[in-house]
Amino acid sequence: MKKLIFSSLIAVLVLSFCQNKAMAQVEDNTVYNFVSMENPPSYPGGIASFYKFLGDNIKYPQQAKDDNVQGNVYVSFTVEKDGSLNDIKVNRKLGGGTDEEAVRVLKLSKRWNPGMQNGKVVRVKYNIPIKFSIPGKKPNPKVAKPFDGSTQPVNENTVYSFVSMENPPSYPGGIANFYKFMGENVKYPKAAIDNKTEGIVSLSFVVEKDGSISDIKAERKLGSGTDEEAIRVLKLSKKWNPGLLNGQPVKVKYNIPVQFKLPK
Incomplete structure (x- = not known):
C-alpha cells in the first residue's frame, strides 16, 4: 500500500513538472506587442540611427521612380530574444517594388x-512606416493605393489614428529629422542621471489640421523627470505636414517612443 501511495505521489510530481515545463515553454514563445512593453526593443543608437540605416541602404526601385510612386510602406516584424529580426511582413503595400525593397x-x-x-x-x-519620397516631386494621385475606409466621409472633429491613414502626418524632412531634432534638444534631467534612469517614454499627441501639435500625453512613463522633458521638447517641434483623408487635412493621433540613454 505504501509503495502504491509513493508511486502515485511520484507520478503526480512528474505530471506537475511536465505541465509547468510546458507552461513555461508557452510563455517563453509569447510574442508581445511593443506598445505594451516595459522595455521595448530598440535599435543600437536609437530610432534615429535606425532610420539613418534605412536611408543609407534603400535603393529607390526604378519602377516606382518611373510611376512616381511615393508614400509609406507599413511593415511589421518580430524582434527575437537574440535581437535578430524575424517574420518580416508588409501590412500595407505601396507598390512599384517599394514593398520588396523595404523587406x-x-x-540587412x-x-x-x-x-x-x-x-x-x-x-x-514591432511596427514601422518606411517612407519612400522622390525629392522635388509630388506623389501621383493616379497611382495612390486605396485603403479600407478611404472613401468614408471626412468628419471635421474626428481624431483619426495614424496607423489607419493612407497619408498620415509627417515631420518636415522625415522621421529621421524628427528624432534628430529631439536628440539635439532633449536635456537629460539631473534626477534621471543621479538615478541612472534609462528607457523609453511613450508619447501620444494630436497633429492638427494646420500641422500644429496638441494634447501631448505620456502614455507610458519612465520617471525621474524624463516624461516632463520629452513633453517639453515635443512642444518645441515645428509644424508637421498634416494627415490627409480624401485629400482633406484631418486631425490625427500619433504615437512615438522617446529614448533616454546615458552615455557610457
Whole structure:
C-alpha cells in the first residue's frame, strides 16, 4: 500500500513538472506587442540611427521612380530574444517594388536590443512606416493605393489614428529629422542621471489640421523627470505636414517612443 501511495505521489510530481515545463515553454514563445512593453526593443543608437540605416541602404526601385510612386510602406516584424529580426511582413503595400525593397533592407538590419518584460528577454512584434519620397516631386494621385475606409466621409472633429491613414502626418524632412531634432534638444534631467534612469517614454499627441501639435500625453512613463522633458521638447517641434483623408487635412493621433540613454 505504501509503495502504491509513493508511486502515485511520484507520478503526480512528474505530471506537475511536465505541465509547468510546458507552461513555461508557452510563455517563453509569447510574442508581445511593443506598445505594451516595459522595455521595448530598440535599435543600437536609437530610432534615429535606425532610420539613418534605412536611408543609407534603400535603393529607390526604378519602377516606382518611373510611376512616381511615393508614400509609406507599413511593415511589421518580430524582434527575437537574440535581437535578430524575424517574420518580416508588409501590412500595407505601396507598390512599384517599394514593398520588396523595404523587406530587403530590413533583412540587412543589425541585431536590435531585445525587449524585456518582468526582467526577462522576450519576443516582441514591432511596427514601422518606411517612407519612400522622390525629392522635388509630388506623389501621383493616379497611382495612390486605396485603403479600407478611404472613401468614408471626412468628419471635421474626428481624431483619426495614424496607423489607419493612407497619408498620415509627417515631420518636415522625415522621421529621421524628427528624432534628430529631439536628440539635439532633449536635456537629460539631473534626477534621471543621479538615478541612472534609462528607457523609453511613450508619447501620444494630436497633429492638427494646420500641422500644429496638441494634447501631448505620456502614455507610458519612465520617471525621474524624463516624461516632463520629452513633453517639453515635443512642444518645441515645428509644424508637421498634416494627415490627409480624401485629400482633406484631418486631425490625427500619433504615437512615438522617446529614448533616454546615458552615455557610457
